[in-house]
Amino acid sequence: MNKSIQDTFDAISAVFTDINRKDKSFELTNTLSKKLTQQELVGDFYKTAILNYRGYISGEKKVKSNLYTERIAQSILEHDLLTAWNCLMPVRTNHFAPEHDKICESILSTNRKEEILAKLLYRQGDVAGLGSILDYQTPLKNKRSDSFGKIDLLSYNDMDNLISIVELKYTPTGSNETLLRCILEAYTYYKVFKLDQGKQKLNDRKQQAILIDSQAELVVLFDEGVFTKNEKGYEKNLIVSLDDNGNVVYPDKTIKTQQYKEIKDLGLLNEDSRLYKLCKAILKQEDMLKQIRFLMLKRSGTKTVNRLKDKDHKDSVEYFEYCTECLEIIKG
Incomplete structure (x- = not known):
């Protein structure tokens, strides 16, 4: 594990701690055990379950600054986690192959x-x-x-x-x-x-x-x-x-x-x-x-x-x- 990945891992761990959810940090342990690259670690972060936590942090006063979203955003900034996104690079050769048909005849081919x-x-x-x-x-x-x-x-x-x-x-x-x-x-x-x-x-x-x-x-x-x-x-x-x-x-x-x-x-x-x-x-x-x-x-x-x-x-x-x-x- 190189230092840059460890630094990112530590910053993400701090986010869990800052919202009193260190008990959920097993997500990180599972992530780290996969021996991901820095790009994979950062690229997966938006899927982390805590980012969708709504309401107020358990045990804290119900004020705006204690909303999960607010505390997580603050933690990302305080621990300089945002700079980790600088490691992300495009991996696909052509984003527009295959081309999409303008008519979209298969528009109901999905239930989504x-x-x-x-x-x-x-x-x-x-x-x-x-x-x-x-x-x-x-x-x-x-x-x-x-x-x-x-x-x-x-x-x-x-x-x-x-x-x-x-x-x-x-x-x-x-x-x-x-x-x-x-x-x-x-x-x-x-x-x-x-x-x-x-x-x-x-x-x-x-x-x-x-x-x-x-x-x-x-x-x-x-x-x-x-x-x-x-x-x-x-x-x-x-x-x-x-x-x-x-x-x-x-x-x-x-x-x-x-x-x-x-x-x-x-x-x-x-x-x-x-x-x-x-x-x-x-x-x-x-x-x-x-x-x-x-x-x-x-x-x-x-x-x-x-x-x-x-x-x-x-x-x-x-x-x-x-x-x-x-x-x-x-x-x-």
Whole structure:
């Protein structure tokens, strides 16, 4: 084990200690026993279960600074863990092989609603407030054993002239992933993606854009939640399920997403928050990363309703045209 890996391991261990969850550090022991490289250790960190802990640290006063997200963000900064991301490098030769079909004929080939939504946005092409969608499920792995996932959406922000690494969060029951997890996942993907290939993808689309040194942004994209019929679910829900008779199915209760609650209710992106300071530190560390945007995805004003058929050629879901609303933007 070389020193750099040990330093990273020690910094991650300190995060567990700082949130009074040293009992959960067996995750680290298991990780270390695999004799991972520095890249593998850091590249896997966003998957650590503690990053999705919600609420207040057990035994501590219920104040904002004692929220798990806030304490973990503070610990990452205090132990200089963020600099470990400098070891991450792209491993895939070509991010766009094989090419994705713009028609997305196999749009219902998966049961994952988040992937279906990503395909719908890709098919739509231009999404107001986000930009022009260049690709979806952009692969990052070079071999099956690589830990990295896929970039949910790759887009071009023509207003700011930036390539956007988009982390999409959506489930039919309301996403419960924390902003901290979303940010670190998007940042990890940014580090292992070849931005020059994103620029070439844009040029292939014949967009009239001049990207200065392949500058980029991170985007966390999420919805407000899922709503019952009485709470205007017929106007707000992004994807509407249909029963065997083609009737709309509404959830039994309204559920707001964790991302929306953390911004609107908890104020976790206010300038005095540790999470805000973590975002600023990420931007300071990356010359080519210019901003982090937090966008709420919603249905646009159009009344057009579209339906997708399942493998039995029955109407399965309704979808719409989408746009976004910027809830927060943090600039470098």
